[in-house]
Amino acid sequence: MKNTTQRLTFHHIMILISIFLIMFSGMGIIFNCSSLFIIPICDELGFSRSLFNFTFTIRSLTIMITTMSTGRVYQRLSIIKLMRVSVIIVFVSFFMMSFAYNIVSFYLLTIILGIAFTYISVVPASIIIQSWFKSDIGLFLGIVFMGSGVGGMVFNVMAGILIERFGWRITLKILAIILGISTIPTTFLFVKLTPAYKRTQPFYRETVIDKNEGEYSPIEVQSIVPVNIAILSILIVLTSFSSYSVMFNIAPYLVGSGFGNVVAASINSISMGALAFFKVLFGKICDSIGSLITTMICIIASIMSLSLLSFTHDLNLMYGVALLTGVAGTFGTVVVPIITLELLGKDNFSKYLGVTTACSNLGVSIVPLLSGFFFDRSTSYVPYFIFALSIACIALLISFFIYYQRNRQS
Template identity: 25%
Template sequence: MSKKKKIHYAWWILLGLVIMVGLAKGGISTAGGLFLAPVTEDLGIGMGSLSLYFSISSVVTMLFLPIAGKMMAKYNIRTLLVVSIILQAGSFAMFGLMNSVWGWYLFSIPMAIGSIFVTQMAGPVLINNWFKKHSGLAMGIMVAAGGAFGAILQPMAGNLISSEGWRNTYIILGVAVMAIVIPVVILTIRMSPKQKGLQPYGMNEVNTKVKTSTQTVTSSGVTAAVAKKSSAFYALLIFFFFITSIGSFGQHVAPFAVGLGYDIKFAGNAMGGWQIGVLIGALTFGILSDKIGAKNTAIFAMLLGLVPVGILIFIPENAMMFNLAIGIYGFVVASLGTLGPLLTSSIFGNKEYSQIYASAVIGLAVAGIVALPGYGYVFELTGSYSFVLYAIAAMLVMNVVAIVIAFRGKKKLEKAGLWN
């Protein structure tokens, strides 16, 4: 009886991911936008010039992603993640010591390399390894962690910038994230159930329902070589590009708010609302994907995204509506972390999941190269984010089309006998 009541170690893996991803995303990745306005004002740097460091990070991400996939399969996962969090959070802390924009350009490189493992690759790969049941819910909980931690850390960061200055805030956040995440990784994270003498969570139920061997269950799908030649892959690549471009606006919410006459504390609180939206959205999309499928959930998310964009275009001066729009926007953006991995496994299976996913999220990196500095330069040239918001509305619609094309491509692969 005691064995039946024992919590499966997969849930401890998820807890470790929740803390790691929650702090790394909520405390570092999504906090970067709060520093844009004070840093540019203090150092006299243009918004486009400073936000170019996001683009450099994206270039590094794009180039390093294929290598990261191979490294995760070859090296100890805990060692990789400890080094990665030092690179990401340590580089973020170093921004507080910089006096020239070149400092952001330089340290964005190790920060991006660390972020690949901590915030992008580890979660989907580990959940795919450990969960054969409730994988959508697990993915949703992990992404929601970024929202939960961000809902606390974003307003805190805004207040710290106001009271302690942007330099001290960079250092405080970076050091705190390292101090908490490193012990959590060492104590909880394991690459596969075999290391604990276990099967993935829910594997017994899968084997009961599907009369086949464990090896067949865990390796169904298409190979990476086949996937990369399919229309479904390119449609998924486009989805990642557009949804990341849409989500990238989060780094510009603070300067957008300041440009409308709001102060940095208001912007920090608004970003807290964004993170609450991410939290609720991640859980919602995880549950919905388990019930109605990743395809229908993704289409719903894209259409819902038109609501906050419309509010931000037509009535951004209304503080209550601004906060509501940012909260809904965060809800929609949660679809990237939750639905991106689930769409990949739904379309291509998990035979060579990590290789396919690592290739598909290159669209994420390309979007960062283009969108993040692009939004900054548009603001510099026009003094407004209106053109950016209209472009985002168009991308939401085009993503619906991309999702439909991707699943038609999946049917072609199945008809051709390439899915097995």
């Protein structure tokens, strides 16, 4: 047995910083602040919750459909060139939302935004990180995707204050400008597909083991027993649905309960801070104990947070919900790429990453639609939280089933 190492260079660090910034502004603003705009937009323009929430469903469905074709698209077009074009489209479409006056405008801009956002977010970022880093992939994915949590923490507070003072239209313009300044130069100047562009090698720190010793790396052990892609896809859909149910609805739930935009933004900010911290931690946990057990932990966190929201209205407990939401939220960005790599193998990673990411987006896309449906009929989020709780329990049972099957076969 011997150890071999390729050190971390300046170029590796710049890739991490660049992807981090894209996640910080891209996902931090577009995804993690979106729920703060529901009530002010609906109040001003007279939309029902379910009608406006459908924009988020459209966004997720658009990303899901586009993601499923990324494998074929990347065979024909450069990942980096697509990122450069897409980051400009994302900025323009998000900025134009501040001028929307009818629901059709929101829907059309959301479709454009969703298509472009696909080519700057999870799939290209995961492929780039997997190209630059051959060891501790979970840790480095956690670091770059931590940007979305940090961005959500920062921009939730900022957006909450700006909406109170200036209204949602000016707030959207300000956030769009920040989005453009932080992502466009970064994408054009620093993001490269592989270390070969910088005449360096991928980072790796691994143990080379003599085959006669009968030992395997964690990835090799995971790949010995194949996983049914259909079962894995169902697990990802249900887990993403349950984890996003709290993250998306906690702000309007708190505002509707009389706590105000600033309090809701503060709780949201805490959950984003927790999300940022746990993304790094859970990336390392994935490297240590595997993505399947990490998935179970995320589901249990969803069950606990949904239980608290379903059966209590104590504001103090909402801080605990915020922390649990941070744990559950790591699944969609950090765990999904790793569980794809571990359970389906390195050879199938690029082939199936689009499918598993699309499944995650499908789970997310259902949340706004169903939560708006439940709220419009009951004027409360509690029935929806109870429904999401039952889905989380089903996801936990499926994860136990996969874990049992793999252990029995291996």
